[in-house]
Amino acid sequence: xxxxxxxxxxxxxxxxxxxxxxxxxxxxxxxxxxxxxxxxxxxxxxxxxxxxxxxxxxxxxxxxxxxxxxxxxxxxxxxxxxxxxxxxxxxxxxxxxxxxxxxxxxxxxxxxxxxxxxxxxxxxxxxxxxxxxxxxxxxxxxxxxxxxxxxxxxxxxxxxxxxxxxxxxxxxxxxxxxxxxxxxxxxxxxxxxxxxxxxxxxxxxxxxxxxxxxxxxxxxxxxxxxxxxxxxxxxxxxxxxxxxxxxxxxxxxxxxxxxxxxxxxxxxxxxxxxxxxxxxxxxxxxxxxxxxxxxxxxxxxxxxxxxxxxxxxxxxxxxxxxxxxxxxxxxxx
Numbered sequence: 001x002x003x004x005x006x007x008x009x010x011x012x013x014x015x016x017x018x019x020x021x022x023x024x025x026x027x028x029x030x031x032x033x034x035x036x037x038x039x040x041x042x043x044x045x046x047x048x049x050x051x052x053x054x055x056x057x058x059x060x061x062x063x064x065x066x067x068x069x070x071x072x073x074x075x076x077x078x079x080x081x082x083x084x085x086x087x088x089x090x091x092x093x094x095x096x097x098x099x100x101x102x103x104x105x106x107x108x109x110x111x112x113x114x115x116x117x118x119x120x121x122x123x124x125x126x127x128x129x130x131x132x133x134x135x136x137x138x139x140x141x142x143x144x145x146x147x148x149x150x151x152x153x154x155x156x157x158x159x160x161x162x163x164x165x166x167x168x169x170x171x172x173x174x175x176x177x178x179x180x181x182x183x184x185x186x187x188x189x190x191x192x193x194x195x196x197x198x199x200x201x202x203x204x205x206x207x208x209x210x211x212x213x214x215x216x217x218x219x220x221x222x223x224x225x226x227x228x229x230x231x232x233x234x235x236x237x238x239x240x241x242x243x244x245x246x247x248x249x250x251x252x253x254x255x256x257x258x259x260x261x262x263x264x265x266x267x268x269x270x271x272x273x274x275x276x277x278x279x280x281x282x283x284x285x286x287x288x289x290x291x292x293x294x295x296x297x298x299x300x301x302x303x304x305x306x307x308x309x310x311x312x313x314x315x316x317x318x319x320x321x322x323x324x325x326x327x328x329x330x331x332x333x
Contacts, residue, residue, distance in 0.1 A: 002044070002071040002083060005031035006312065007162045008097055008155075008196055009072045013037055015200040024066070026053050044079045045127075050086055065090045068207045072097040075316075076127040077137025084145035093207055094142050095151040097199075100216055100278055102136040102154060106270035109277035113154070113214040139214075148212045153203055156218030156278060157264065160196035160296050161303040162312075167263035169311035170321040171230065172301050176237040176309075182327045183243040184251055184258070184265040187227025191264065192276040194218045195296045202288045215283045221276060224293035226265055232297040244331055254330055261322045 001016070003009030004025035016023045017036045025033040029041045043049040069091045073080050084094060100107070104116040121133045123141035142150045159168045175181055199217055206215070224232075227243075234241050248267035252258075258266045266272040280288070304311060313319060 011196040011200040069094045077125045080138040081123045081141035088145040094146040096142045099135045101132040107274040109273040112279040152214040153217045157193035164312040164314045166320045175233040175241040178239040183245045184262045185248045189226040190222035192221045219290040236298045236301040263320045
């Protein structure tokens with residue numbers, strides 16, 4: 001596991017350990033690997049940063065080999081390139097946790113894996129790339145090194161325990177405070193996302209089945225709705241929150257940014273179709289199962305309370321959530 005201590009990487013590591021698999025976590029040392037995993041420390045962005053990975057040996061003195069590599073990297077594609085090249089002769093399969101952001105924007109509703117992807121991505125690029133180009137460059141790097149031994153898991157919106165982006169944790173904490181809560185748009189707005197643990201299970205199952213190529217890895221559109229998600233937050237927290245459904249045009253006129261100020265939510269339009277209306281038939285035909293939103297919300301709330309209410313925050317991502325004064329003005333207006 002390249003990474004393996006935070007959010008998606010941790011979920012994959014925990015799932016593999018639960019299956020009794022031997023897991024090696026290659027990480028920068030900022031967080032401890034899950035108990036039971038072997039650890040290797042290195043910074044893949046630094047010169048010589050893969051030395052610990054390159055030096056690992058099996059008991060017979062030969063270079064250590066693995067059945068599967070899972071990589072969640074979203075920075076410079078060149079870091080994926082270097083790791084994939086190093087491991088190409090020492091690993092049977094390589095799964096890259098990519099993103100549906102690799103599709104050319106706007107991605108129309110119903111776009112499948114054969115849709116057009118962003119142009120200009122390179123596996124040799126540095127860290128000056130957009131997220132879409134970085135993820136597509138990572139895909140190209142893995143394909144170059146592993147060919148049909150590579151699986152590209154194009155994830156959509158990811159929620160669940162260990163989230164370090166802040167989307168579901170923000171809603172849970174806001175609703176836990178109770179009182180009138182600005183609820184965006186209409187409660188029947190269909191959502192498309194994946195619980196991080198369902199992502200992890202599918203990735204490991206796919207490796208056992210030797211699946212390869214790209215898969216859109218997210219729930220079916222409408223797995224839950226915005227109303228279903230927020231109602232689940234009310235029930236999980238046990239708060240007296242009152243959801244005040246507010247028209248999208250009023251929210252947008254106030255300068256509120258969907259997705260960032262109001263996490264998960266998007267008004268109707270190109271971005272909504274891109275992120276909440278993708279074709280996921282291939283992954284579901286290959287065994288993807290998505291747990292109920294109620295379970296994702298309740299388990300995330302339990303995890304959040306264990307941390308004292310403050311979720312970890314990735315340093316390379318902005319904090320999300322609506323400012324209380326802005327919310328109060330909208331509710332009063």
